[in-house]
Amino acid sequence: xxxxxxxxxxxxxxxxxxxxxxxxxxxxxxxxxxxxxxxxxxxxxxxxxxxxxxxxxxxxxxxxxxxxxxxxxxxxxxxxxxxxxxxxxxxxxxxxxx
Numbered sequence: 001x002x003x004x005x006x007x008x009x010x011x012x013x014x015x016x017x018x019x020x021x022x023x024x025x026x027x028x029x030x031x032x033x034x035x036x037x038x039x040x041x042x043x044x045x046x047x048x049x050x051x052x053x054x055x056x057x058x059x060x061x062x063x064x065x066x067x068x069x070x071x072x073x074x075x076x077x078x079x080x081x082x083x084x085x086x087x088x089x090x091x092x093x094x095x096x097x098x
Contacts, residue, residue, distance in 0.1 A: 010049050039084065
């Protein structure tokens with residue numbers, strides 16, 4: 001399951017990496033016992049006042065999801081596990097980033 005959204009956020013951090021870490025930490029707080037890069041992954045594109053965020057919550061074991069040219073791409077992967085528990089909604093994710 002892919003969530004792709006734009007967050008209007010001004011980076012007040014010294015580096016893009018610090019900004020990314022802030023966003024990732026807030027999203028991770030919603031993931032409960034799920035593990036980044038195993039049950040889900042987060043990608044961030046930084047613009048001056050907007051951030052495009054991709055959050056993939058894996059629907060199936062052994063299927064990695066990503067995006068290329070606006071389309072979701074599926075690849076086999078031995079490490080991927082299905083996201084467990086209740087998946088956060090887009091509004092819950094956006095609220096965590098405020």
